[in-house]
Structure formats: structure tokens, C-alpha cells
Amino acid sequence: MNTGRHILLIIGGGIAAYKTLDLIRRLRERGFTVTPVLTRAAEEFVTPLSVSALAGTKVYRDLFDLTDEAEMGHIQLSRSADLIVVAPATADLMAKMAQGLAGDLASTLLLATDTPVLIAPAMNVRMWSHPAAQRNIETLRTDGVSFVGPNDGDMACGEYGPGRMAEPLEIVDAVNLALGSGPLKGKRILVTSGPTHEPIDPVRYIANRSSGTQGTAIAKALVKLGAEVIFVTGPADAPRPAGAQVIEVQTAREMLEVATSALPVDVAICAAAVADWHIVGAKDRKLKKSKDGTPALEFGENPDILKTLSAPGEARPSLVVGFAAETNDVIENATAKRARKGCDWIVANDVSPETGIMGGTENAVTLITDAGAEPWPRLSKADTATRLAERVKEALLT
Known part of the structure; x- marks a missing residue:
């Protein structure tokens, strides 16, 4: 060469x-x-x-x-x-x-x-x-x-x-x-990462335990292969990936707006742990305790980013990858999610507390595609990302 x-x-x-x-x-x-x-x-x-x-x-x-x-x-x-x-x-x-x-x-x-x-x-x-x-x-x-x-x-x-x-x-x-060289040079890839924070009031929010480590690792692996990476992240602990275009958001609705505005892309990888619900009528002042008891919170459903990006149309990426963080019936739930969302691949993992995966440094995933369920060994999140990036490369170049 x-x-x-x-x-x-x-x-x-x-x-x-x-x-x-x-x-x-x-x-x-x-x-x-x-x-x-x-x-x-x-x-x-x-x-x-x-x-x-x-x-x-x-x-x-x-x-x-x-x-x-x-x-x-x-x-x-x-x-x-x-x-x-x-x-x-x-x-x-x-x-x-x-x-x-x-x-x-x-x-x-x-x-x-x-x-x-x-x-x-x-x-x-x-x-x-x-x-x-x-x-x-x-x-x-x-x-x-x-x-x-x-x-x-x-x-x-x-x-x-x-x-x-x-x-x-x-x-x-x-x-x-x-x-700017590498096998994925000229390919544009969207990666979402981290949690979203859904405000209750100016000082409280709904979130989950995602650190953003896996999403960051995926972005880094794709950058190393020469891809142009648009990295949309919620308020994650993980460092931002060097070489990627980083866009920081707070809520699921903000993440959807940024993700759709980034189109067209060749690949969308939705690794973010997006909150399913937001608080309807979030307060602009801190809620106070009162003699009336606990305040009632009304939940509204957040937009479905993965399903939106997977929808048929000219702007649909050629490959859409979702993540399924499950605590039980991992393969069954993830397979159903892939069909329900309309995405091409699902990366499924067991995030039960005893696994240490949510917020940890390792991951054990199963890649679910048209060909079925392919279990991967437990690896560092960096090695999992490298393996996924290589599969993305193969899908784009073969």
C-alpha cells in the first residue's frame, strides 16, 4: 500500500x-x-x-x-x-x-x-x-x-x-x-450517547445511570477508521471523543432535534440511554415541600429517536443501529424492539445491577440482525466499540 x-x-x-x-x-x-x-x-x-x-x-x-x-x-x-x-x-x-x-x-x-x-x-x-x-x-x-x-x-x-x-x-x-484518511473516509456517521436529563424544576431532573462510556468509545473507534462523526451527547461523565463534532444536549426532545438536523448520514448509531418520559409542565421555580404533601408529577412520553431515524424515506441512513439495555429476557425483548423500531441492528445487553455494566468499563452484548442473535464475549467497552466499528465498516464497504 x-x-x-x-x-x-x-x-x-x-x-x-x-x-x-x-x-x-x-x-x-x-x-x-x-x-x-x-x-x-x-x-x-x-x-x-x-x-x-x-x-x-x-x-x-x-x-x-x-x-x-x-x-x-x-x-x-x-x-x-x-x-x-x-x-x-x-x-x-x-x-x-x-x-x-x-x-x-x-x-x-x-x-x-x-x-x-x-x-x-x-x-x-x-x-x-x-x-x-x-x-x-x-x-x-x-x-x-x-x-x-x-x-x-x-x-x-x-x-x-x-x-x-x-x-x-x-x-x-x-x-x-x-x-483525514482511513477506510471510512467520506462516510458520515451519527452517534448518540449518554443519558438525557428531563427537568422537574430548575434543580431536579429524571435521568438514568448511563455514563456515556460506550457511546464515546464507539465514536472514537469510528473516528480512527476515518469517518466524519457527529456525536450528540446528553450530560455524560465520559470525556468527549477527540476528532468528532460534539453537540451537547440535555433532553430527549433536544437530542431528536439535533439528530434529525444532522441528516443525511450514512449510519446512525443510537447508543444514548434516552429517558422514555418527561415531566409535563416542568416548573421554572424550585418545588418546595408543603403541608399539602408530595406534589403530583404528570408524565408525558418522549419522542422515539431510534424509530424516527429508522422510518422509511429518502433521509433514512443506510444502516441504523439501536441499543437495548435490558434487565430480563434480553434477547427476546431486544428482538422485539428491533422489529418495533424498524432499525437494522440492535446491540442488546443485560444491565442488571449485578452485571456492573451500566456505568462500568466492560460490556457483554449480543448483536441482533436479520441473521439472528450473535453473542459477543464480555469485553472492555473500548474493545466492544472497535468490534462494532469493524462490523459497520464491513456493512458499508461490502
């Missing part, structure tokens, strides 16, 4: 530099051309010879290389690439980027370019959390620099926490995202 894409890889001076040898190999396996740049500090951890051998090209090291600079080589290096990747991005290198310093080849390349930049930070946990480093991080984000990691993990110094460089395959995924 030859992507025709060119990566300028700047290797900073940290112990994580050894991972860049595998990163170069992984990028080249996927058809990328990689031009490496080593900082002086990086040469203490990896050799120019090993980097050059894996990249299959010359390694650039010196700003004042007369042969290259006769044609302003540092300008050409930075502008001929489709993406600049900095891995590891040390605290020192990030500070230079944030302040616009240009005292060596790496920092000069980063200042003399309008090419997108992706960085993989790596440093001691205390350095990462230091106010000066956080100011630089915020500056870089504001400047449009993309980040992958850092991850939590054991440090070479013996400490544990955020600051460990992302793994090579994570960086490859981030490269594909930054370049």
Missing part, C-alpha cells in the same frame, strides 16, 4: 525516543514516507544510523548544514510534508514551540511551516503537571497543534502518572485522523 503521504518526524530527546524506531516501521508498513529529524538530545537515545536504516532515507540533524541550507533546506523540509509529527515532544521542545523559538533545526522547522503539526508529549509526571508546562500546552492547543497522549503509566524515573508517550500504533491512528 502506498498512501503517497509524507511525514516529517521530529524526534525529541527523551527516553521514549526508542519508541520512534517502531513508529517509523509502523508508518512505512502503511505506505507513508518518513523523513526523520533528530535533535542533539535525541542522539543520546537513538542513533542516526538506526533511524536512517528504518526510515530508508537521510536523517537531518544540523540547521547549518551548508549543502542543504544552500537551497534553504529547512524551509523545504517543513513545507513538503503532509504532516509534521513530534515524538517524543519533550517539555523543552514544547516550550520552544509555544514561545516561537528557533535555535536549532527542529524548532526552526516548526516555526517555518504552515503544515499541520501532531505532537506526542513525553515527560516526567511532575513536569507535565507544572503550571509552566500547562501554559505551553494551552498555547499550543490554541495555535492548532494536535496532541496524542500522553498516557498514564510507569515512568523511567520510577514515578507513575500522565506523561508516558503514546504507543506507536496510537500515534499511527492519530496520524490517520490528522490526515
